[in-house]
Amino acid sequence: MMFTTSTRRTVRRAVAAAAALAGVALVTSGCALTAGSGGDDASSGSGSGGAESIAFVPKQLNNPYTDVVLGGGEEASKAIGYDYSVVGPLEASASSQVTFINTLTQQGTKVIVIAANDPDAVGPALQEARDGGAKIVAFDSDTNPDYRDVFISQVEAKDVALIQIRQMSEQIGGEGDIAILSATANATNQNEWIKYIEEEVDTNPDYAGITIVSKVYGDDDDAKSFQEAQGLLQANPDLKGIISPTTVGIAATARYLSTSEYKGKVALTGLGLPNEMREFVKDGTVTAFALWDPAQLGYVAAYAGQALVDGTITGAEGDTFTAGDLGERTVGADGIVIVGPPTEFDADNIDDYDF
Structure with a gap:
C-alpha cells in the first residue's frame, strides 16, 4: 500500500x-x-x-x-x-x-x-x-x-544496513575510504544501522577494501548537514563515498555534491525521499538509494x-x-x-x- x-x-x-x-x-x-x-x-x-x-x-x-x-x-x-x-x-x-x-x-x-x-x-x-x-x-x-x-x-535494521553498504560498494568498485553522515548522535535507529554497516565492513570479505574514515552528525538539520558534508570532503581528499542514513542528510549532501567538483567522483547513498532525490538521480549526482513508504x-x-x-x-x-x-x-x-x-x-x- x-x-x-x-x-x-x-x-x-x-x-x-x-x-x-x-x-x-x-x-x-x-x-x-x-x-x-x-x-x-x-x-x-x-x-x-x-x-x-x-x-x-x-x-x-x-x-x-x-x-x-x-x-x-x-x-x-x-x-x-x-x-x-x-x-x-x-x-x-x-x-x-x-x-x-x-x-x-x-x-x-x-x-x-x-x-x-x-x-x-x-x-x-x-x-x-x-x-x-x-x-x-x-x-x-x-x-x-x-x-x-x-x-x-x-524494516529489519540489519536489512537497511546491508542495502546501504552494498549500494556503496557497487558504486565505488568495492574499495576506498568512505564516511557516514548521520542524524543525531543518540538516534537509536541511525546508530543501529551504522553498527551493522561497521560490522559488515569489519567482517565481510566482500567489503575488505572499504574503510570508514569518519562519522559526523548533521542533527537532521539541512544547513548543518550541508556543512558537515562539505567538511567531510575538505578533511578527506581521498574520500570515495558518503553514506547518509537520514533523509535530511542525504538531500543536503546531494545538493552540495551536485554543484561541486566532487560530482561524479564521490558516491552518495543512504535513505532518501524519491521526490527530494529525483533531480540528483537524473543529473548523475546519485546513482541509487533506498527507503520504505x-x-x-x-x-x-x-x-x-x-x-x-x-x-x-x-x-x-x-x-x-x-x-x-x-x-x-x-x-x-x-x-x-x-x-x-x-x-x-x-x-x-x-x-x-x-x-
Whole structure:
C-alpha cells in the first residue's frame, strides 16, 4: 500500500491551520508547540464526542520525512475515530521532547506515539505518562524498551544496513575510504544501522577494501548537514563515498555534491525521499538509494495505539492486530512490529514513486 500525495499534504495543512488559529505560543528550551487536528479534553484525554486522543511526538517538526509519516498517522487516526494531534520540537536534541510529553500527560492523552531523539532522555517522562494510563507507541527511532509498549520499526535494521553498504560498494568498485553522515548522535535507529554497516565492513570479505574514515552528525538539520558534508570532503581528499542514513542528510549532501567538483567522483547513498532525490538521480549526482513508504509507519502506529487501548494487544511477543488496509501485524520479540521491506530507487524506477 502506497499512500497518496494528497494524504501526505494533509498534515502540513493541519499544522499550518492550527498554528494560525492558536498563534503557536510555547517557547521553552528552543522548542515550539504545534497542534494538529483534534481538540483534547485536558481532564479525560477524550476529545469532541468522547473520542480517545492520540498525539504524535516526532523528532522534530518541519521535516519532510516526518510530514509523510504524520500524514499516515492522521489518516489512520481519523479511520479509527481518534482525536489526532502533533506536538514536538523544532530541533532534534536529546531532551527537547520532554516538555511535550509532560504536557500530554497533564492533558490525559490516551496514546502517545514518539520517535525518540534519545532512548533514555525521554524515559522518566514517558513512565509518568504510562503511570497516568497512557499507552506508549515508539516509531522510527526507539525509546528504551522499558518505557514503551511497542515499537513500530520500518524494516529489519540489519536489512537497511546491508542495502546501504552494498549500494556503496557497487558504486565505488568495492574499495576506498568512505564516511557516514548521520542524524543525531543518540538516534537509536541511525546508530543501529551504522553498527551493522561497521560490522559488515569489519567482517565481510566482500567489503575488505572499504574503510570508514569518519562519522559526523548533521542533527537532521539541512544547513548543518550541508556543512558537515562539505567538511567531510575538505578533511578527506581521498574520500570515495558518503553514506547518509537520514533523509535530511542525504538531500543536503546531494545538493552540495551536485554543484561541486566532487560530482561524479564521490558516491552518495543512504535513505532518501524519491521526490527530494529525483533531480540528483537524473543529473548523475546519485546513482541509487533506498527507503520504505514512511506514511505506513504513522499508519501502523495509530492502529497499534488503538489495539493497546482496546486490550487487543499488550505488546507481548505473538500478539496480533489489524492495521486497517495494511492488514494483520504481529508483535515480535522485544515488542517490535515490522512495517515492511525497503525499496531501492535509481534512474529506472524513481519516477514510479511520489512521496
